[in-house]
Amino acid sequence: MSALAAPPLPQGLPLNQATALLRVSSSGLRQQTSPLVDETAATPLAKPDSALQQRAAELFRAAENDLHRHTDQLFARLMIVQWLAGIAAALWISPLTWIGDSSQVHVHVWAAILLGGALSGFPAWLAWQYPGLTVTRHVIAVAQVLTSALLIHLTGGRIETHFHIFGSLAFLAFYRDWRVLATATIVVAADHLLRDLYWPQSVFGVLTASSWRWVEHAGWVLFEDAILFVAIRRMLQEMSEIALRRATLEGSNEEIERQVVERTTELSRTQAELLETSRLAGMAEVATSVLHNVGNVLNSVGVSAELATSKVREFRTGSLKNVAELLQHNSADLPAFLTTDPRGKMLPDYLLKLAVHLAEPQQAILQEMEMLKKNIDHIKEIVAMQQRYARGTGVVEVLSVADLVDDSIRINAASFTRHEVNVACEIAQVPPLKTDRHKVMQILVNLLSNAKHALDQSEGDRRMMVRVTQNQEGMLEIAVIDNGTGIAPENLSRIFSHGFTTKKMGHGFGLHSGALAAKELGGTLKAHSDGPGLGATFTLTLPLEN
C-alpha cells in the first residue's frame, strides 16, 4: 500500500531554500523517485519547515479531493451514457424475440433498461449527491465493471466488447487511487471465477473450461493494472510536487504582498507629506506674492513719508520765532511799534508772506498723507484678500470666474504696475464655478507671478492676457498668456516636476503644487510655448462643478 501512496513531502525547507531548490532541480524532479527528499537530505542548511510541509499537504489533499469529485461527476455522466448506449445496443441487436411472424420485446431490452438502470442509476446518484467520498468511487468501480459484463452479454459475448473492461480500468485510473482499481479487479476476478465454476460458456464461450482459466483473464486485467499503478504513482508524485511548489509560491506571494502593503503605506505617507509640502509651498507662493505686493505698496508709503518729512523740514519755524520775540520785546507799546517802527511796519507783510510760504508744504504733506492713506488701505485690502483665500481651503463654493480672475490680478496689481506689465482680460460668458476658491486662487496667483517673471526678463512691450472660455467638453479654461521669455522644448516636459525651476531664486514648488491642485479639483494644468523668446501659455482646465 505504501508503495503507491503519495510520496512524502520534503521535510521542510525554509521558504527561500525551497524556492531555490525547486528552481534548480525542477528538471530533475521527474527522473528521481523522490528527488525533493534527496535534495533536502543533501542540503546541510535544510531545516524542518513544518508550516510549508503542512500547507503543501493541505494543497495536495485539496487537489486530490477536487480530482475525486470531478472524476465522480465524469463517471456520473458516463454511467448515464452507458445506460442509454446499452438500451440502444439492445434495441439495435435484439429488439424482439420471434415465433414465426409474431414477436415480443426481447429480454435483453428489459435487461438493458432495468438492470442497466440499476447499475448506472445508483452510482450516478451517489456521484451526484456524495462526490468525493471514498465509498462513491468504489461503488462506481464495481458498477463500471458490472456494466462491462452487461454490455458483453447484450452484444452476444462479442470479444470486442470485452475491451470495455480495459477502457473502464483506464477511466477508473482517473481517480489516481490504486484502491479503486483493486476493487474493480477483484470484481472482475470474482465474476470470472464464479462463472468459471458455474457457467463457463457465458464468459469463456466453452462448456468446460479449465478451472484456472479465470486466472488467465484476471491476469490480463492485472497486467493493465500494473501499468496504471505506475502511472498513478507518477501522477501522485507530480501532484505532491505541484502542491509543494504552490505552497512555496504562496509563501513568496504572502511575503511580496506584505512588502507591497508596507511600501504602499510608505508611499501613501510620502505622497501625503509631499502633497502637504506642495500645498504649503503653494500657500507660500501666494504669501510671497502678497508680501511682494505689500512691499511694493510699502515703498510708496516710504516715499510719501519721506516727502512729508522733507516738507515738514521746509517749515520756517525760526522766522515765526523771530517775529514772536520782536512782538514780545515791543509788547509795552505794540501799536506804536507797528505804526512807527520801520520793522513794525513791515511785520504784517512779512507774516502774510510767511503764511503763504507755510501753506505750500502743508498742501504737499496733505497730499502725501492722502496717498499714504490710500496705500495703507491697499495693504489692508491685499492682506484681507490673502486671509480670505487662506481660510477657505477645502471648502467648495459657487464662485464668479470673473471675480476670481480679478482678485488674482489685484493681488499682483502693484507688482504689475511697478514692472510696467500691461494686463488684459478676455472673459467669456461662463457659468459660475463650483470649486475650492483657495486652490484656484493659488494656481492663478502662481501663474500670474510666473508670467510677470517671464516678462521681467524680456525687452520691449510687456503684455499679459488672461482669457476665460468654456471648451467643447463643457470644461472651464483659464489661460494665462504672456509674450515673455518663453519655454525651451526640453523644459516643457519637466516644468511641472517637483523641484524644477528656471528662476534664480525659485524653489520649483509653484507649478508642481499648481498641477497637483488642478488634479485635486478634477482638472489639468498644461503649458505651451513655441520656444524661447516666443512667450508661453499656461492653461488651467477645470470642471464647472467639483
Added chain:
Amino acid sequence: MAQYSQTAGTTGIPPAHWPETSRAHRHSGQSQLVMFLHPRCPCSRATLGELEQLVAHCQGKFSAQVWFIQPEGMGEEWVKTDQWHAAASIPGVQVNVDHSGEEARLFQAVTSGQTLLYDSEGGLVFQGGITLGRGHAGDNPGRDAIESLLKQKIPSATSPPVFGCALGWVNNQKECTACQP
C-alpha cells in the same frame, strides 16, 4: 436473463437422407450444409457469425445454403433484413427464401439456427445448433463437431441444442410434442 439465454428451442427430427422433393439443390460429391434461420431472430446473428467461421476454417470442403423462413402473408422485404445481407455476404453461401416454411417442414427444422450437414452421399451426418446460448458468440461443440467431420471425417455423436426463435411453421404446442427427441 441467464435462463433465457440457456433455454434451447425445440429440435425436429430431420430426414436421414436428403429429401428428393426439396427445392434445395444438392451438389453431388460434396458435403452440404443446410441452415434454417428466422430473418428477424436476434439470436441468429451469432449463428451466422459461427457459420462465417466455419466457412473460413473449412474452405472448399462443403457448400452451404441458408434458408430464411417467410411466413404466410409476409412480403420479401420482411425477409431481407440485415441478417439476410450478412448471410449473403459470406463467400460461397447460397441464401434462399423459404416460402411458408416448406423447406423447413421437409427438413423438420423448427428453431432458427438449426443446422444440418449431409455428406457427399446425401446422408445426414450432423444436426443441431452452432451456438452456446441465445445470441451468444464463441466456441461451441456444434461448430467443433462440423469442423471435425469436414476435416477429419470423425462422425459426430452429439446433437447440440439449437438456440433461437421458433421458425413458426407449425403450431408450437403440436411442434413441442411431435418434435422433441
